Amino acid sequence: MSTEKKNNDPAEPGGALKEAESRLHYAVRELSQSSWVITLLSVVVALVVGALLILATNPQVQSTMGYFFAQPGDFFLTSFEVIRDAYSALFRGAVYDWQAATPERSIRPITETLVNAVPLILAGLGIAIGFRSGMLNIGGQGQIILGATCAAFIGYAYQLPLGAHLLLALVGGALGGAIWGGIAGVLKAKTGANEVIVTIMLNNIALYLLAWLLRQQWFVQTGSNQPISAPVEDSARLFGLLGGGFRLHAGILLAIAATVFVWWLLERSTLGFEFRAIGENPEAARTAGVNVPKATALVLIIGGGLCGLGGAAHLLGTEYRLGAGIAGTLGFDAITVALLGRSKPLGTFLAGVLFGGLRAGGVLMQAQTGTPIDIVLVLQSVIVLLIAAPPLVRAIFFLPNPDGKPRSTGRRRLRNQQAAEAAEQPTPTQEVSK
Amino acid sequence: MSDQHTPEQATEVETTAVQAQPLQEAESRLQPIKWKFPITYALLALLSLSAFTFLSPTGAVTQFRLATASDFVTLPAVNIPSFAGALVLSLLQLGLAALAIYCAARRIKLGVWLPMLFGLFFVLAFLIYAGAGRGAFIPVVTLLAGALMLSVPLIFGAMCGLVGERSGIINIAIEGQLLAGAFLAAVAASFFTSAYVGLLAAPFAGAAVGGLLVWFAVKYHVNQIIVGVVLNVLVIGLTSFLYSTVLTQNSEMWNARQQLPRLPIPGLSQIPIIGPVLFNQTILVYLMYVIVFALHILVFKSRWGLRMRAVGEHPKAADTVGINVARTRIFNTVLAGGIAGLGGAYFTVGQGLAFGQEMSAGQGFIALAAMILGRWNPKGALLAALLFGFSSSVGQVLSTIGTPVPSEMLLMLPYVITIFAVAGFVGRVRPPAAEGVPYIK
Numbered sequence: 001m002s003t004e005k006k007n008n009d010p011a012e013p014g015g016a017l018k019e020a021e022s023r024l025h026y027a028v029r030e031l032s033q034s035s036w037v038i039t040l041l042s043v044v045v046a047l048v049v050g051a052l053l054i055l056a057t058n059p060q061v062q063s064t065m066g067y068f069f070a071q072p073g074d075f076f077l078t079s080f081e082v083i084r085d086a087y088s089a090l091f092r093g094a095v096y097d098w099q100a101a102t103p104e105r106s107i108r109p110i111t112e113t114l115v116n117a118v119p120l121i122l123a124g125l126g127i128a129i130g131f132r133s134g135m136l137n138i139g140g141q142g143q144i145i146l147g148a149t150c151a152a153f154i155g156y157a158y159q160l161p162l163g164a165h166l167l168l169a170l171v172g173g174a175l176g177g178a179i180w181g182g183i184a185g186v187l188k189a190k191t192g193a194n195e196v197i198v199t200i201m202l203n204n205i206a207l208y209l210l211a212w213l214l215r216q217q218w219f220v221q222t223g224s225n226q227p228i229s230a231p232v233e234d235s236a237r238l239f240g241l242l243g244g245g246f247r248l249h250a251g252i253l254l255a256i257a258a259t260v261f262v263w264w265l266l267e268r269s270t271l272g273f274e275f276r277a278i279g280e281n282p283e284a285a286r287t288a289g290v291n292v293p294k295a296t297a298l299v300l301i302i303g304g305g306l307c308g309l310g311g312a313a314h315l316l317g318t319e320y321r322l323g324a325g326i327a328g329t330l331g332f333d334a335i336t337v338a339l340l341g342r343s344k345p346l347g348t349f350l351a352g353v354l355f356g357g358l359r360a361g362g363v364l365m366q367a368q369t370g371t372p373i374d375i376v377l378v379l380q381s382v383i384v385l386l387i388a389a390p391p392l393v394r395a396i397f398f399l400p401n402p403d404g405k406p407r408s409t410g411r412r413r414l415r416n417q418q419a420a421e422a423a424e425q426p427t428p429t430q431e432v433s434k
Numbered sequence: 435m436s437d438q439h440t441p442e443q444a445t446e447v448e449t450t451a452v453q454a455q456p457l458q459e460a461e462s463r464l465q466p467i468k469w470k471f472p473i474t475y476a477l478l479a480l481l482s483l484s485a486f487t488f489l490s491p492t493g494a495v496t497q498f499r500l501a502t503a504s505d506f507v508t509l510p511a512v513n514i515p516s517f518a519g520a521l522v523l524s525l526l527q528l529g530l531a532a533l534a535i536y537c538a539a540r541r542i543k544l545g546v547w548l549p550m551l552f553g554l555f556f557v558l559a560f561l562i563y564a565g566a567g568r569g570a571f572i573p574v575v576t577l578l579a580g581a582l583m584l585s586v587p588l589i590f591g592a593m594c595g596l597v598g599e600r601s602g603i604i605n606i607a608i609e610g611q612l613l614a615g616a617f618l619a620a621v622a623a624s625f626f627t628s629a630y631v632g633l634l635a636a637p638f639a640g641a642a643v644g645g646l647l648v649w650f651a652v653k654y655h656v657n658q659i660i661v662g663v664v665l666n667v668l669v670i671g672l673t674s675f676l677y678s679t680v681l682t683q684n685s686e687m688w689n690a691r692q693q694l695p696r697l698p699i700p701g702l703s704q705i706p707i708i709g710p711v712l713f714n715q716t717i718l719v720y721l722m723y724v725i726v727f728a729l730h731i732l733v734f735k736s737r738w739g740l741r742m743r744a745v746g747e748h749p750k751a752a753d754t755v756g757i758n759v760a761r762t763r764i765f766n767t768v769l770a771g772g773i774a775g776l777g778g779a780y781f782t783v784g785q786g787l788a789f790g791q792e793m794s795a796g797q798g799f800i801a802l803a804a805m806i807l808g809r810w811n812p813k814g815a816l817l818a819a820l821l822f823g824f825s826s827s828v829g830q831v832l833s834t835i836g837t838p839v840p841s842e843m844l845l846m847l848p849y850v851i852t853i854f855a856v857a858g859f860v861g862r863v864r865p866p867a868a869e870g871v872p873y874i875k
Contacts, residue, residue: 053672057679136659138606183853193857194865196606196659197806200799201849207796212842332667339660372678377671381664388661389654 029400035342041393042386046379051083053378054371058082086369093364094357104245109360111248117356118251119144119314119330124337124348125262126177126306130195131343132266133299134279139184139199140307141331142206143177147308148315149210150176152322155232155315156221165235170254170312177308178301180206185300189293195300203331211324220322229322238317251313255349258306263345265302275299307334329377336384355380467541472534475552479527482556486563487524490516494567500574500707509706516566523559527552561828570835577831578711578824582719585823586784587612587794589722590777591801592808592815593729594640597770599810600733601763602746604870606662607647609798610669611771614639615778617673620789621681623692629783632692633718636779637772643669644771648764655872666798674791681789693786694718718776718784725773729812742766746866749873759873774798803852810866822848 031037055061061082064075092099094113100106123140130137151173160168180202187193213219214227221230238249266272274295277285286292311327319326337355341347358380362373386393394401494516500509530552537544565572591608598605605611618639623632643665650656681689694716703713733739741762744752749759781793800822807821808814829844 053675057676059683136657138659138663187853187857191858193853197803197856198853200606201803201853204796204799204849205846208842208846212840215840215842329667329670332663335660335663336667339664372675374671374674374678377667378675379671381668381671384664385650385656385661385668388656388664389650391654 025400029402031399035387035390038390038393039340039383039387041397042383045386045393045396046382047087049382050375050379051087053375054082054086055079082369086365086371089365089368089371090358090361092361094361097364108246109364111242111246112360112363113353113357114252115247115249115318115356116359117352118249118255118317119310120333120337120356121255121349121352122251122258122310122313123307123330123334124310124341124352125258125345126181126303126308126310127334127338128341128343128345128348129262129266129275129303129306130299131338132279133275133295134282135188135296135299135303136196137181137184137199137300137303137307138196138335139181139202139304139331140310140334141327142199142203143180143304143307144311144314144327144330144334145203145206145210146176146180147173147311148319148322148326149213149311150308151236151312152229152232152315153219155236156230159233160235162235165233166238166316169232169236169316170309173312173315174305174309177311178305181300181302181304181307182297185297185304188300189297207324210322210326214322214324227324231320232316236316237320238313247318249317251317254309254313255352258309259345259349262306262348266345271295271298307331310334333380336380339384340387342387467538469538471549472531472538475527475531475534478552478556479524479531482520482527482559483524486559487517487520490520490563490566496562496565496567497571498561498565498574499571511571514562516562519562520559520566523555523562527555527559530555557824557828564832564839565835572835573831575707575710577827578707580827580830581820581824582711582715583785583823584826585819586719586722586780587777587797588801588804588819588822589726589816590780591774591798592805592819593725593812594644594770594774594777595802595805596729596733596808596810596812596815597742597773598644598767599805599869600739600746600866601742601766602749602759602866602868602871602873603648603651603763603767604658604662605644605647605767605770606659606802607643607665607669607798608774608801609794609796610662610666611640611643611774612778612781612798612801613673613792613794614643614669615775616781616793617676617778617789618775619779620692620782620787621688623783624688624690624788627690627692629692629694629786630717632783633694633776633779636783637775640773640775640778641768641771644767644769644774645764647771648767651767651872652760652763655874658870670792673789677789677791685788689788691786691788692783694783716784718780721776725776726812726816733812743866745873746868749868749871753873753875763873774801777801800848803848806865807852807855809864821851 060078061075064071064078068075093109095110097106097109100108123144126143127137127140151169154169154172155165158165158168181199184193184195184198184202187198188195211227214229217223220226220228222228238251238254240246241248241250241252264272266276274285274290275298277288277290278292278295278299282292285295310330314330315322315326333355337351338348340351340354341349358376359373362376365371365375366373391401393399495513496516496519498512498514500512530548534544534548536542561572591612594611595605595608615636619632619636621632622635623629626632647658647661647665650661651658677689696714696716697720698714703709705713733742741752741757744755744757745759745762745766752762753759778794781787782789787793801819804818804822805815807818808816825844825847829841832839832844833841
């Protein structure tokens with residue numbers, strides 16, 4: 001990503017260089033800079049990596065490897081079938097199941113995807129606010145745990161009228177997360193404590209706090225020694241949207257509302273402007289009159305609140321009972337969601353849906369083909385690693401670099417340098433979308 | 435206490451003598467007295483006095499067992515009257531606190547012995563209180579051995595983080611490196627039916643994760659914290675996937691238990707109490723002693739260490755004098771990954787366990803905390819890791835004999851202490867200046 005200004009204006013059509021360059025080359029280069037293309041290619045690479053893993057561990061494929069040289073066709077056919085089965089199960093579990101008995105069942109997967117996406121989107125938005133403000137909130141896990149814990153306790157310990165109960169439980173969850181994020185925020189604002197370390201520590205503290213609470217009878221209110229709480233009252237549950245055999249609940253509306261809210265906050269409000277300002281350049285923000293400590297604390301409070309809301313929605317919408325594993329890997333998944341969504345509200349929403357889909361599909365894939373759902377973690381992390389390093393993706397697919405230079409390898413780089421020195425021709429530069 | 439002046443004070447006095455300035459002016463330029471620690475001591479001593487002493491049931495006895503049956507020297511069990519024991523220890527703490535306050539007021543610097551002694555008294559008072567009238571022995575050797583056991587992966591992890599961060603690469607992936615090391619150690623040991631092969635293989639897994647980290651960080655300038663977090667997810671995914679497929683399909687071949695044998699050091703291992711704890715261990719633990727000692731010397735006294743610190747503090751200056759920043763960072767991060775991989779081997783071959791999903795269970799993050807609490811210093815990181823191991827060990831022992839304090843609170847302790855540390859309570863924690871910053875020429 002070259003940041004130097006080159007003197008050729010890219011907006012000017014028909015520059016000298018563009019004419020010299022073939023149209024196709026130009027189009028490819030344009031394309032290779034689009035973040036959508038990079039994301040798409042990252043997904044492709046991740047699926048290929050996943051396919052290789054599945055092949056390497058599949059016993060059928062291994063047995064055909066035994067007589068590979070006698071009948072190589074067998075190996076390729078089996079491999080193809082194994083991959084096709086696994087990925088078609090992934091798709092059927094996530095989007096549309098064309099093998100299902102009833103039409104209702106065939107559209108159920110997409111609703112399951114959305115169910116999984118709800119906490120991911122909410123928590124992902126919370127993390128994304130932090131990223132946009134230059135703060136790495138690794139504490140999604142702890143904030144989700146606190147959110148779920150508060151929401152659950154309000155959900156089963158109190159008897160309240162229908163609407164108020166749900167509202168109070170959600171607000172309680174958001175507050176729980178906000179407090180947990182706020183600890184890190186206030187410490188960072190007051191003492192400069194590194195938020196990465198503090199949030200990681202708070203994750204573990206939350207884990208033990210939950211374990212301790214689940215052993216307390218006044219807290220779980222079940223009358224048994226099981227480390228699991230009583231179920232939340234019906235009045236505090238997020239109501240189903242489709243009824244019947246569907247689990248899709250009002251949490252998805254909450255997620256959409258939160259996405260719009262975060263968009264408004266970051267793009268349209270003064271506070272969001274301050275957030276982005278301290279993310280870009282805290283010194284400049286301070287000079288411009290932003291109260292940096294206050295904004296710093298608020299970023300983590302609001303981010304924590306959203307993560308807490310994610311935990312609350314997960315509990316009130318799908319789990320109903322609080323257990324030690326309530327957060328699962330949600331907190332870390334939320335980080336990958338925010339990264340994949342490039343910390344933009346809409347991007348985070350879509351990334352949440354994608355990862356929710358992977359998770360929903362992974363369940364069916366595990367059930368039908370025996371491929372462990374852990375492969376989803378591999379896919380997720382490969383995707384995020386690759387989108388963080390666009391040059392790597394371009395290198396994999398032999399796409400041209402954005403600055404128009406050939407990839408810098410040995411002789412080609414030298415030749416290019418010599419040519420550049422000889423011609424001294426300016427190359428057009430494009431804004432690289434991050 | 436000696437009337438030693440701090441170095442700053444000594445220079446103050448000298449300049450005063452030479453320039454004949456009024457003493458008040460020199461005094462006024464002194465730092466304000468730091469009351470934080472003396473007050474903390476006093477509060478803790480009062481806590482010990484009020485809670486541990488007066489809440490101990492009267493007439494109760496706390497029993498300590500100082501040796502296990504298999505030890506060379508079998509010491510008799512010690513019975514301590516709870517109230518009197520806790521009272522004496524609390525009064526000793528109060529004395530130390532008073533000394534700290536006195537010395538702070540007179541601006542006398544005290545050595546590191548005071549917090550250590552204070553901590554020892556406090557912990558002993560706590561143990562007396564926790565074990566009072568329970569009818570169960572507090573097994574001191576088991577407690578200490580457990581502390582060392584639980585510290586081993588932490589110490590390896592902290593050393594890994596230290597080498598990485600000193601060269602400017604933040605390593606959040608210690609967790610993943612430990613897990614990868616544990617995985618490869620188990621698989622290699624099982625396949626070759628030799629725990630030592632597993633031990634040899636483990637560093638390569640950690641180094642591979644370290645290599646990925648530094649590749650993305652140095653070549654593509656990706657935010658190192660993000661790469662670290664994602665690598666953790668990747669390693670968890672990969673190992674869990676392989677565990678549920680290959681390792682469970684044929685666990686005899688790929689995931690059979692292998693254990694490194696204990697190698698008691700003749701003589702040393704027969705010292706009462708500390709002998710069986712420190713010197714009746716596997717080669718992995720001895721290796722740990724060597725690594726910590728070597729890093730303690732090398733980081734500050736060798737060319738390698740100097741270059742590492744230069745690259746971590748001021749890469750541009752290092753580059754100017756001809757140090758290859760990228761190569762130094764890559765080499766050190768990969769090396770550090772190897773150290774963490776060794777630590778991971780402790781989970782499987784070190785303890786004679788088969789590999790289990792996510793068996794590192796957040797130890798990598800505690801290792802990170804230990805490194806920070808130890809201020810990027812091998813000795814400090816070692817002590818912090820031992821402290822964390824000890825608090826977990828106390829938590830485990832106490833949860834078996836049943837105590838008034840919930841074990842979760844003790845398990846939380848390392849994290850709470852770390853938050854206090856990074857919030858600046860325990861002095862200023864300053865990371866290497868250029869850590870996390872990609873060096874772009």
